[in-house]
Amino acid sequence: MDSLYGDLFWYLDYNKDGTLDIFELQEGLEDIGAIQSLEEARKIFTTGDVNKDGKLDFEEFMKYLKDHEKKMKLAFKSLDKNNDGKIEASEIVQSLQTLGLTISEQQAELILQSIDVDGTMTVDWNEWRDYFLFNPVTDIEEIIRFWKHSTGIDIGDSLTIPDEFTEDEKKSGQWWRQLLAGGIAGAVSRTSTAPLDRLKIMMQVHGSKSDKMNIFGGFRQMVKEGGIRSLWRGNGTNVIKIAPETAVKFWAYEQYKKLLTEEGQKIGTFERFISGSMAGATAQTFIYPMEVMKTRLAVGKTGQYAGIYDCAKKILKHEGLGAFYKGYVPNLLGIIPYAGIDLAVYELLKSYWLDNFAKDSVNPGVMVLLGCGALSSTCGQLASYPLALVRTRMQAQAMLEGSPQLNMVGLFRRIISKEGIPGLYRGITPNFMKVLPAVGISYVVYENMKQTLGVTQK
Secondary structure (H helix, E strand, O other), rough: HHHHHHHHHHHHHOOOOOEEEEHHHHHHHOOOOOOOOOOHHHHHHHHHOOOOOOOOOOHHHHHHHHHHHHHHHHHHHOOOOOOOOOOOHHHHHHHHHOOOOOOOOOHHHHHHHHHHOOOOEEEEHHHHHHHOHHHHHOOOOOOHHOOOOOOOOOOOOOOOOOOOOOOHHHHHHHHHHHHHHHHHHHHHHHHHHHHHHHHHHHHHHOOOOOOOHHHHHHHHHHHHOHHHHHHOOHHHHHHOHHHHHHHHHHHHHHHHHHOOOOOOOOOHHHHHHHHHHHHHHHHHHHHHHHHHHHHHHHOOOOOOHHHHHHHHHHHHHOHHHHHHHOOHHHHHHHHHHHHHHHHHHHHHHHHHOOOOOOOOOOOOOOOHHHHHHHHHHHHHHHHHHHHHHHHHHHHHHOOOOOOOOHHHHHHHHHHHHOOOHHHHHHOHHHHHHHHHHHHHHHHHHHHHHHOOOOOOOO
16 A cells, blocks of 8 residues: 555645645645545645644655554444444444434445445445545544534524533543533624524513514614613623533533443433433523523613622522522423424434435535534424523513513413414514524634644544
C-alpha cells in the first residue's frame, strides 16, 4: 500500500514542491471522487498537519493514511461479526442495534450498496478501505453517529432528551466539551430569538384579554411600553438556566440509564425515551423557579422588577415559596408527549430518507439532519403546546389584576369555554417562527465552538 499512497501524494502535489496545501488536497481528492467539499478536505488536512505549518509533507500524508487505515481495520473487524472477511446486511443491522439504532434489513442493504463495488452485496476489506480512506471517521460508532438524534442543537426548549456519549468520549473528556459547545450555542441562539420568545409569552398570557394581539401589534406594544431593549426582557434567566439544567439532565440521564439497562448493554430507543423523560423531569424540578422568573420578567412592565434577584425577592415576599412552582404539573406532563413525538418523528423521517433517498451514500448531510431535527421538534412542540400555555398562564396569574387563581384543570376549562380549542394554541405562530433561525444559529455556533474546544467532528 505504501507505493499506492506515495503515488497518490505525487498526483495530488500539482506544483511538485513536495508539500500539499489545503487547495491542492481539495482539488485533487475532488477530481478522483474521494471527497465532495472543502470541509471534508479541511478535516483531513487539520488531522494530518501534525507540525501545524499549514502544509502536508510526504511523511505527514503517509502517517495520516497509515494511522487512518489502522482505525478503519478496527471498524471493519467490529462489523464483521462472523470473521469471514466480509460485511453483510445482517451484520450491519446487528451492529447498529448495539448502538441503540434500529434499521431494517433493506435499509442495511442500501448502506452496503453505497460501498459495494463488485455487486456481491457484501463488502470486503479492500472495498471498505477504498470507500472510507478519505472519510475522517475513526470507528463504527462515528460512521453511523450522524443518525443519532443529537441535541447539541438548541431551539430554546427545555424538554429535549439529553445527548448520548460513547465511553471513549466520556474517558477523553470530549463529552463536557460537547456540552459546553451546546450550551454556548444555546445561549447565542436563545438571545437571537428572544424577541419572538417574549412575544409568545405575552400572547399566551394576554391573549384571552385581547384577541387583537397579533405578531406586529404585539411587537409594537412591547416597544411602545419599554423600548427596543424590552424585547429581550427575561432572556437573561433563559440563558442562565442552560448550565444547571444541562448538568442535572446529563447526570440524571446517566443514572436512569444504569437503572433501566443491564451492565454492558446498549440503550434502545424505548429505554432512551424513558430515561430522557425522567432526566428532563429531574432537571425541570431543579431549575423550575427560574422558569417562573423568566415568565414574570417577560410579562412584567418596565420598572416592575430591577432584575432576576429583585424578581425572586418580590415573589417570595408577596406570594411565598409555593409561587416558584406554579404551573409545575402541566410542565412535567408536557415532557412525555414532547419527547415521545420528537423521537418517534425523527425515527420515522430517518427511515423514510434511508428507504427513498439513500442511493449513493448513507450520510444524509447537514441540511437533511437539521431539517429532520427541526421538524421532529416542531411536532413535539405542537403536541405539548396546550400544556405549555397553561403552565405559562399559571406562572403569570398572580400578576394579572382581577384574574382568578385557577389550577391546571380549572384553567383548561376556562380557556376552552371562553376561547375554544384555538385558545390553547395562542402564541404558537411566533414559537414556530423562531424554530428555523434558532436551529440555524445554534448549529453554526455549535460547530465553531466544537472546533475551538478541540472536539472531534461527528
